[in-house]
Amino acid sequence: MRTARLRTVHPVLWAGWAALATGAVLCVIGWYGISGERYAERQLPYLASCTVPGAALIIAGAVLLTHGRNALAAARVEELYGLLVAAEPAGVDESRQPAAAPLAVSGELLMVPGGTLWHRADCPLVAGKPEAVPVDSRVLASGELGPCPICEPSAADPDD
Template sequence: MPWALVAIGAALLFVGYWGASDSTDPGRQLPYLASGTAPGLSLVLCGAALLIRTEHEKDRAEVRHLQARFDALLGWLESGPTAEPSGPPPSEVPLGKDLDAPAGSVGPR
């Protein structure tokens, strides 16, 4: 959806510029600027804001996932080296799709 807004806005910017560039008379250029360029710029800015929001949501989800893994690691470390861990060891906590690592490569040895 955000990419569609950016694409439509870019097309409106181009049409507004193309229409206004045919004349040097400001009276003939103003309708193109008002009906194409201003709404096009608005759509591009709204699309960019939605893209930033989407990326921010993805980042927050990844931080929550890493926090859960960190909490599991801390719980495992706090339970002591001879005690049985209360939850899964840090190496068995599922990784995010961008952070795949071999099992057993994460955590103390």
């Protein structure tokens, strides 16, 4: 089981870990070289040749690890999406499936004070919320609120 997991690790992750390790080794070598020198002019070559490239490799390794993890997560999401799309109920005829019913059909329009959307009264986003109030036609006309993307009300719906 462990070998199967190792095969699925993204190559960018390996490069990130290698850059981090190399950068850490270079920083340690630079620190060791600097610690043995008394004068600053003798410490500068260690800074230039080991410590600064080591720090750059550590940063590059961190960026590669982040990118590799994001790529791995994206691949897993794509795989799960493929499984979800492929999982259709067996024996269901597509021609006999009922059409999707609208989510909300109420003509009454509501809004939540401080919100940015207006909804139908039976929209799941406002249904059962005591703070929901009827939408004033002046608010609709002013354009302060937008229509809910879930219940898709129209400004022509009766609201009074």
